[in-house]
Amino acid sequence: MHTQTTSPMTDTVTATQPNDSLTTPAPNSLPPITILDGGMGRELERRGAPFRQPEWSALSLSLAPDSVRDVHLDYIKAGATVITVNSYAVTPYHLGDSFFSEGEQLIRTAAQLAFEAVQESEKQVDRQQASKKPNHSAAVQIAGCLPPLFGSYHPDLFDSTQAPTIARPLLSAQIDYVDMWLVETQSSIVEAQTWHQLITEFTATQKESISNKVITSKKEATSRKESISKPIWIAFTLDDSQLDIATDDLDSSAEPSRAVSKPMLRSGESVAEAVQAMMALNVDAVLFNCSQPEVMNAALQTAKELIDKASHPMQLGVYANAFVSKQVHKQANAQLRDMREDNTPEHYLTWAELWQASGANIIGGCCGIGVEHIERLAQHL
Ligand SMILES: [Zn+2]
Numbered sequence: 001m002h003t004q005t006t007s008p009m010t011d012t013v014t015a016t017q018p019n020d021s022l023t024t025p026a027p028n029s030l031p032p033i034t035i036l037d038g039g040m041g042r043e044l045e046r047r048g049a050p051f052r053q054p055e056w057s058a059l060s061l062s063l064a065p066d067s068v069r070d071v072h073l074d075y076i077k078a079g080a081t082v083i084t085v086n087s088y089a090v091t092p093y094h095l096g097d098s099f100f101s102e103g104e105q106l107i108r109t110a111a112q113l114a115f116e117a118v119q120e121s122e123k124q125v126d127r128q129q130a131s132k133k134p135n136h137s138a139a140v141q142i143a144g145c146l147p148p149l150f151g152s153y154h155p156d157l158f159d160s161t162q163a164p165t166i167a168r169p170l171l172s173a174q175i176d177y178v179d180m181w182l183v184e185t186q187s188s189i190v191e192a193q194t195w196h197q198l199i200t201e202f203t204a205t206q207k208e209s210i211s212n213k214v215i216t217s218k219k220e221a222t223s224r225k226e227s228i229s230k231p232i233w234i235a236f237t238l239d240d241s242q243l244d245i246a247t248d249d250l251d252s253s254a255e256p257s258r259a260v261s262k263p264m265l266r267s268g269e270s271v272a273e274a275v276q277a278m279m280a281l282n283v284d285a286v287l288f289n290c291s292q293p294e295v296m297n298a299a300l301q302t303a304k305e306l307i308d309k310a311s312h313p314m315q316l317g318v319y320a321n322a323f324v325s326k327q328v329h330k331q332a333n334a335q336l337r338d339m340r341e342d343n344t345p346e347h348y349l350t351w352a353e354l355w356q357a358s359g360a361n362i363i364g365g366c367c368g369i370g371v372e373h374i375e376r377l378a379q380h381l
Pocket residue numbers: 289290291321366367
């Protein structure tokens with residue numbers, strides 16, 4: 001158990017360590033937790049599935065679909081209550097022009113594989129294990145992945161005029177399989193706002209097309225329209241470039257200097273602005289993902305304060321990565337990156353407990369956080 005030593009919010013926050021400043025409320029005051037899955041790419045790689053740049057995790061959709069289904073299933077068995085469709089890399093950034101000829105089918109395959117994994121898990125006795133904690137959601141849901149349309153960590157490449165063409169197949173090929181939309185790794189507010197607008201417009205078009213069809217009953221039409229409107233979760237990636245956890249520091253017990261300025265997106269915009277913008281859109285959850293765990297808690301605290309002040313029902317979530325920070329400045333998509341040496345399930349759980357105490361009720365893992373990590377979260381949160 002950790003003791004309560006929280007420090008007041010200031011303009012300059014110090015990146016937290018999992019073992020300090022942890023407020024642990026009484027168990028019954030913690031909100032119910034939704035456990036997300038972890039990263040897909042490294043788990044595919046571990047199983048010997050093809051995994052290389054530039055196609056990245058999209059390659060397995062055509063060459064090793066069984067492996068993709070198996071990874072989903074393993075995450076469910078580990079206790080994930082939301083799994084995310086493996087469509088992250090199905091964009092022109094990764095697939096080039098073949099996105100425009102093959103993308104939609106690959107995205108549909110990805111959604112089907114997630115759906116099959118959930119169906120399979122329901123048949124298996126092991127599934128009972130996944131929802132054994134009373135504060136976890138009971139049923140496994142599928143999040144439709146809506147990735148950065150022009151590459152991860154690239155607010156500079158964002159092009160709103162091209163966005164609808166790339167977004168359309170990501171929405172249309174997943175909609176029949178998913179319970180919510182998860183917009184991932186957004187580097188700027190405009191990226192997230194554009195995705196929100198595209199989802200909203202797509203949903204309206206779908207509803208319109210139902211209205212124009214002959215439906216057997218009004219009840220059926222209403223229920224189909226309801227199933228088209230899905231919760232929207234938006235995840236921002238944070239600037240973690242100020243953290244200087246040199247690879248060579250990791251084997252020493254000395255704590256490197258971790259003073260960071262107020263939490264920011266990779267665009268340089270503040271987390272506070274991003275959270276305000278998402279509350280204005282009434283998104284269902286705002287999350288922070290694909291950044292190092294050290295920067296997440298300051299963002300959560302900022303978000304929580306704003307959400308509470310506005311009495312907004314928006315949920316909060318986190319799924320960090322395990323990248324070695326020295327390489328953060330290199331392009332996220334350009335190579336397979338090294339993972340930090342302290343990336344153990346136990347260490348990640350300590351972070352997750354901190355985030356839970358700060359108000360996050362959706363917690364999972366991004367790149368480099370695997371099945372064992374998620375299992376540990378599901379057992380202990
Ligand atoms: Zn990631």
